[in-house]
Amino acid sequence: MTALARTRTPLIVAGIVVAAVVAAIAWVSTGHAGPMKISDLRVTGAYVPQPASPDVAAAYFTVTNSGNVPAVLTGVHTDVSDMSMMHENTGTTMTMLHSVTVPAHGTVAFSPGRYHIMIESPARALKQGDHVTLMLSFAKLGQITVTAPVMPVGYRPPAPNP
Structure with a gap:
C-alpha cells in the first residue's frame, strides 16, 4: 500500500463517520425520530x-x-x-x-x-x-x-x- 493510500483511507472513513453523524443530528432535530405520542x-x-x-x-x-x-x-x-x-x-x-x-x-x-x-x-x-x-x-x-x-x-x- 502506498503512502497516499494509507493517508486517504482514514480520511475517507472519517468523512463517512462525520456524514453519518450530521445526518443523524438532522433527522432528530427535524422531529423525524421516534413514534407519534x-x-x-x-x-x-x-x-x-x-x-x-x-x-x-x-x-x-x-x-x-x-x-x-x-x-x-x-x-x-x-x-x-x-x-x-x-x-x-x-x-x-x-x-x-x-x-x-x-x-x-x-x-x-x-x-x-x-x-x-x-x-x-x-x-x-x-x-x-x-x-x-x-x-x-x-x-x-x-x-x-x-x-x-x-x-x-x-x-x-x-x-x-x-
Whole structure:
C-alpha cells in the first residue's frame, strides 16, 4: 500500500463517520425520530350546546396535532350515553364516520355544519351549566379525556384570534 493510500483511507472513513453523524443530528432535530405520542395531540374548545330535544345532543371540539405523523381519531365515548358517533355534514347530507384523520402539524375542528359528535339518548337531560365527559380514542395512541360544558341552545364559540 502506498503512502497516499494509507493517508486517504482514514480520511475517507472519517468523512463517512462525520456524514453519518450530521445526518443523524438532522433527522432528530427535524422531529423525524421516534413514534407519534399521545402528548403530540391537544383537544381544545370542547362544548355541548344544550339540546333542543332530550333524545340527541352534539359535541364539538378542536384537535391539534403537533406531531410529524397523522393521528387517527377512531371513536368518542361519553359519560352520558352508550351511543356516541362521529358524523360529517356535507351540504344536506350527514354521514357517520368510523375515523377522522388529524394531519401532521394540523388541526381538525368539530364544529357546527362540519364534523360533530352525535350523542344519542343521553341518560339525563343536559342543561346549561352541566358538564359532559368526552373520551376520544386515537388509533395506536390511546385516549384523551376532556370535559365539555353544556352551553346555551344555539351557542357558537367566539372566533379564534388570528
